[in-house]
Amino acid sequence: MSSETTVRPSSHAAGRDWGRLNGRLLLVNLSILAAPVAMFLASLAVTGGETNLQVIITLGSLFMTFLVISGIGLMRLFTTRYRLTEDRFELHTGLLFRSERSVPIGRIRGVDVTANPVHRLFGLTTLRIDSGDQSDAAARRLALDGITKAEAVELRRQIIALRDAGRARPVADSDGVLSRLDWFWLRYGPLTVWGVGGVFIAAASVFRTLNELQVNPLDLGVVKDLEDRFGTIPLWYGILLAAVVIAVLGMLGSTATYIENWAGYELRREDGGILRIRRGLLATRSVSIEERHLRGLELVEPIPLRWAGGAKLNAVASGLGNQEDNRRRRGLTPPTPRGEALRVAAQALPAGPGLIERKGLLPHPKAALRRRINRALMWPVLIAAVPVGLGLWLGRWLVITGVITGVVLVPVLLAFAFSAYHSLGHGLRDRYLAASSGAFARRTVALQRDGIIGWKLSRTPFQRRAGLITLGATTAAGDGVYRVHDLTESQGIALAETAVPGLLAPFIERAPDRG
Amino acid sequence: MERHDNLRLRPPRHRVDRRAIGWWTLQSALFALPLPLVFGILWASIPPTREFFMWATLISLVPGLLYMAVMPVWRYRVHRWEATDEAVYAASGWLWQQWRVVPLSRVQTVDTLRGPLQQLFGLSGITVTTASAAGAVKIKGIDHKLAGDLVEYLAKYTQAVPGDAT
Known part of the structure; x- marks a missing residue:
């Protein structure tokens, strides 16, 4: 050639x-x-x-x-x-x-x-x-x-x-399997959030394809049959039924995704200091992470999974590609029981067990809780304001709907606010900086202090009023920046300076006492 | 951890160039004025819709003018930078503020970027990148000559440090 x-x-x-x-x-x-x-x-x-x-x-x-x-x-x-x-x-x-x-x-x-x-x-x-x-x-x-x-x-x-x-x-020294799929974990499959969204996407694309092919799905025999049978039921019953069907399909979808992604899962430590993950049913994937590049670990507990005592372990490693590649390849375990994820974590990083345990992390200032409560009170008001505002023109029932929505949302969001505050935590563990946060998906990260290549402190107008800052540790690994949310300025600076001594020191001053 | 009662970051030593206020004002004008301008023209040219477009013009114009009046000055007060022989330190933002520190030993590249507006004002922007996807420090709106010197200074230091800076 x-x-x-x-x-x-x-x-x-x-x-x-x-x-x-x-x-x-x-x-x-x-x-x-x-x-x-x-x-x-x-x-x-x-x-x-x-x-x-x-x-x-x-x-x-x-x-x-x-x-x-x-x-x-x-x-x-x-x-x-x-x-x-x-x-x-x-x-x-x-x-x-x-x-x-x-x-x-x-x-x-x-x-x-x-x-x-x-x-x-x-x-x-x-x-x-x-x-x-x-x-x-x-x-x-x-x-x-x-x-x-x-x-x-x-x-x-x-x-x-x-x-x-x-x-x-x-x-x-060891060349062993750290973890292997236990089919019992499949019970966490339905709890991953992809399912429900997937149902809508699938339905929309089927509809569109049929439409392009000049087939009106509403004219198909099956649909007509369904319509004849259920066309006369009351609306609320129909909505309820549709919701149940969507939820069931969604759960099936996420279970199928779980199986496709994690069948044959195996995490092993191979010669030459490499962690190797193998998984996948139809598309088999194999990811090798050099331990040299492993800068930390991240434990993710999204809400349905958290309620069921499950968690997922991610690697914080450099060399996994850009953001998107990294997201696809960083998983060290499928959604598993929390204990299993922590066990794998302890073995994957020799830094010792308890590295990404939330227990023992320092709590954040009360002002952080106030911020979350304020947010929880603000959203229902904003959300309720839309139907109420429209209702002033269109009729009383919208006003009532708005008010009820607001009243229902307040306790729910307040519960989330307390849970989010409870999630907050930070601390130094040996050679690692540990931080935890998140209302819906709680993320606990341990990041190697040697891997921190810069600081990014930020403050929103609301944080400024509450005297808080967010400390971001930038790193070559994983997402690029890992944040400790809502510390007092003094706390944040002290944490940064203890984690990586000397980097921030020339830029720190002692504020005059404000009483 | 022991108690650190009143530590805080001091602002970086140098302000950006005063001309940056002009640059930001022009930038915000380009962003804020076209929409009210279009509404204004419609207001003047289509009499039957006069009332609607009058309100549209005013509603889109007032926040825009406020933004133009407040943002540049506020930014000028916040934006600052400093380069020591160990680190680059920069503050940016106005409502949402940010302070970034990168040690010179971790710097990978130093780029300058001059947009057409910055050139108009004789200004330059510097981006200091590290191995982190989120780690770039940007210093915008400093004098063009000064930017050149700064790049040279940073490049000299970063070359002196071996390793791949991860």
Whole structure:
């Protein structure tokens, strides 16, 4: 294809020959075209063989789109070459926009093996290589999209072996499984929040697709039948029924998501100080986190899960990619019993158990509670004001609805306010800064103090009145900044200065006594 | 922790350039005035809708003018910066305020950005980035020449420190 002029003197014969993507990718790419064809056949079947111009245009453009996608895939198949030499990984791709990338082995931060369902059908996987370059998020991920599983696993082993050979680092003494999926945890599946939203999204997209295909879903036999049967029931009963149906579908959806995401879950510590998470039913994912890059841990307890005594453990690590990638890859455990999450935490970070326990964290000033109560009182007023305001024009029943809404909301939100205050906490634990906050999703974070690369103190007008500040510790890992909410200024500064001595010191002064 | 009764951050040493007030005023004008202007033109040109557009003009104009009058001066009082041989320290914001400290040993890049408006006023903005996605310190509205010196100073220090600054 292209001339081989890129042989480097440094990469001598030990390097392998150029490898290519697997030929089965041809089938994968052609199989993409099956989707629009199937949709066309389906629409013929539903409409009884009649078509019109709009249907043909819709499906035709869909077909063209998929053809282009498939074409791009094929081009990638034919133009991608890669090889591993002793000191670098090289990847050449592209026909029109040719890119030749090469990553020094020592820079590679993570090697993941993932597979989407279609790839799996054909026994293929994707190998992702993460280099530590912070400059350009898109350019730093190298992906070999479509090699056999055996090849991927072997390549990954080689890369890690090569990298660690050049880096005399102590190898972790244990090479064991830290945690493995217990199907009993599936009871937490329905408690993740994705479900209900998912139902609406699914319903909307089905409706839209049917609409595009000139099928009015309200004309379908099934729907007509339902309408005849339930058309005469009272409205409140219908609403109740719909709510129950949506809730049940939502729970099914989130359970299915749980299974898809976490089937086969296993967290193990591997040679060379690597935490490796493997999970996924249809799309198998494998994430490797170097312990060197693990800067802390985060325990997340969103409300339904918290009520059921469940929690989820995330890694705070650098080199997991940009915000979005990080969010997808940071999970160390699925939603599990809280005790299990804490047990895994204690094993994943040798800093000792109790690192992300909320017990023992220092409470925040009472002014923080007042802020939360004020907020809890303000929202019902604002929310109730809308129907009340409209009601002054449109009729009394809106006023009454507004007032009732407000009255109901006040105690609920007040309960949240107290719970949110109760969530607040901070403290220093050995080499870690620990902080906890959150009304709905309570997050408890332990962040390595060495990993803090700057401070960001902020104050809203409301905090200013209450004499509070929010202390943010910026770091290269995880979300980039972890906040300790609502401390007094003095408390915040003292905390920052104790956590990272010397950084803030030149900018601190003692305020004159205000009594 | 022992009791630290009255610690507080002192403001950074240097104010931004006085011309920044002009810059912020112009910026807020570009943001606040087009809508009332459109309403005003409609008010003048379509007599039957006169009353509606009069109110629309006033309602959109008054907050805009207030914003233009208050924000730049307030910002000027808050925005400050300082670079020692150990850290960069900057304060910004007006209603919502922020103080940021980054040690020079963690600085990755130092960029300058001059938008067309800043150029008009002979001003410059500096962004000091670190390995943190949320860690950039921005100092906006300082004199163009001063910004050049500052960048040079920071670049010199950051080069001197080895490591990948994570």
